[in-house]
Amino acid sequence: MACVVSGCGSSSGSSQTLVVFAAASLKNAFTELGERFTAANPGSEVEFSFAGSSELATQLQQGARADVFASADTRNMDRVAAAGLLAADPVNFASNTLTIVVAPDNPKGVTSFRDLTTPGLSVVVCAPQVPCGAATEKVEQAAGVELDPVSEESQVTDVLGKVTTGQADAGLVYVTDARGAGDQVTSVPFPEAAGAVNTYPIAVLEDSANPELARRFLDFVTGETGQKVLGDAGFSMP
Numbered sequence: 356m357a358c359v360v361s362g363c364g365s366s367s368g369s370s371q372t373l374v375v376f377a378a379a380s381l382k383n384a385f386t387e388l389g390e391r392f393t394a395a396n397p398g399s400e401v402e403f404s405f406a407g408s409s410e411l412a413t414q415l416q417q418g419a420r421a422d423v424f425a426s427a428d429t430r431n432m433d434r435v436a437a438a439g440l441l442a443a444d445p446v447n448f449a450s451n452t453l454t455i456v457v458a459p460d461n462p463k464g465v466t467s468f469r470d471l472t473t474p475g476l477s478v479v480v481c482a483p484q485v486p487c488g489a490a491t492e493k494v495e496q497a498a499g500v501e502l503d504p505v506s507e508e509s510q511v512t513d514v515l516g517k518v519t520t521g522q523a524d525a526g527l528v529y530v531t532d533a534r535g536a537g538d539q540v541t542s543v544p545f546p547e548a549a550g551a552v553n554t555y556p557i558a559v560l561e562d563s564a565n566p567e568l569a570r571r572f573l574d575f576v577t578g579e580t581g582q583k584v585l586g587d588a589g590f591s592m593p
Contacts, residue, residue, distance in 0.1 A: 359583035363562070372400045373572055374412040374420065377508035378427035378555070380451065380521075383535045384588040385425070391584070392575050400569060407510035409484045415440055415560070422563040423572055425555065427451065427511075432556045442566060445556035447593035448577045448583050452531040452552050453490050455543040456518050456536065463524050468498050468545040471525055475570050479484075479514050479523040482507040486553050487514070491527050493551035515540070529553075531589035554593050 377385050382405045389401040404421070406409070412431040415424060416438050424441075425448075426432040428464055432445050456466050463476055471478050480502065481488035488507065505523060506575040508514045515532045517523040519539045533542040557576055575581050582592075 370398050370400050371568050372402055373422050373456060373565055373568050374402050374404070375423045375425065375477055375572065376404050376406075376415065376419075376421045377423075378408045378411070378529055379405045379512045380427055380487070380529050381405065381425055381555070382512065384531070384585050384590065388576060388581055388584050391580060395575070396568070396571065397462040397577055401572070405512075407481075407485045409486075410509060420564070421560055422565055422569040423557065423559055425557040425576070426486070427555055428488070428553050429556055430490065431486065432558065435558070437558075440561050442559040442561045442563060442569075445558035446573065446577055447554050447556050449555040449579070449590040450552050450593050451492065451531055451555065451590055453487065453527050453548045454530045454533050455525055455545060456528050456533050456540040457525045457529060457543060458518065458521070459538060459541055461541045461543065465525055465543050467543075468494065468547050469500050470525075471502055472500060475526045477505045477522075478502055479506050479508060479517045479526045480504045481511055481527070482509055485509060485511070486528060487527065490551040490553055494527075494547045497550045498547045503590040529589075534589040552591075555590075 384582040393399050408426040408431040412434045415435050480491045511528050514526040515528050557573055563569045
């Protein structure tokens with residue numbers, strides 16, 4: 356999934372386009388940040404590619420070109436770093452935790468993580484290689500609970516979509532995704548989530564075509580405006 360945020364009044368002949376690979380859970384916050392960034396940097400454009408962090412890391416390792424990578428975990432950023440694709444050390448800019456989402460008003464009466472093992476309850480989670488899936492596995496181990504999901508999705512937004520469309524009774528997503536869904540879901544927090552906090556790093560890529568603009572975007576995300584937008588979206592400090 357990709358979207359472009361264009362600088363106000365910029366012409367195609369003079370604009371600089373920044374390509375940002377970002378975790379799917381960052382879509383709402385980064386789309387707003389992209390609009391604010393281009394407004395503050397006339398003549399710039401930001402093109403986002405949102406997907407699961409593991410998928411984006413694989414694309415970069417296979418030669419995809421981008422200027423900035425923002426991951427939903429340190430593991431996939433480490434993969435990109437190990438491949439020699441970073442221009443500088445990554446910077447942690449946010450953190451996120453899991454929550455349970457169910458249909459509005461919680462018709463199935465889910466009140467705890469263990470309730471997700473209730474017979475007949477259809478549960479959807481992220482695949483293990485995706486940051487939200489790795490966090491789910493940590494919670495399962497800590498709680499001594501083994502889930503039997505009906506599907507494992509490649510990005511957290513797909514888990515949310517299965518619940519909002521009624522294809523699943525419950526799903527494990529980030530608190531930011533639950534907040535972004537508004538009244539389409541009811542969120543059920545659970546204490547075990549505190550043991551599986553995901554830290555989000557961001558880095559400029561070595562082959563960036565616009566390294567100065569890329570660094571400016573990184574500073575924007577980690578600066579006051581970026582942190583305000585991320586906080587409003589439900590993210591915590593790293």
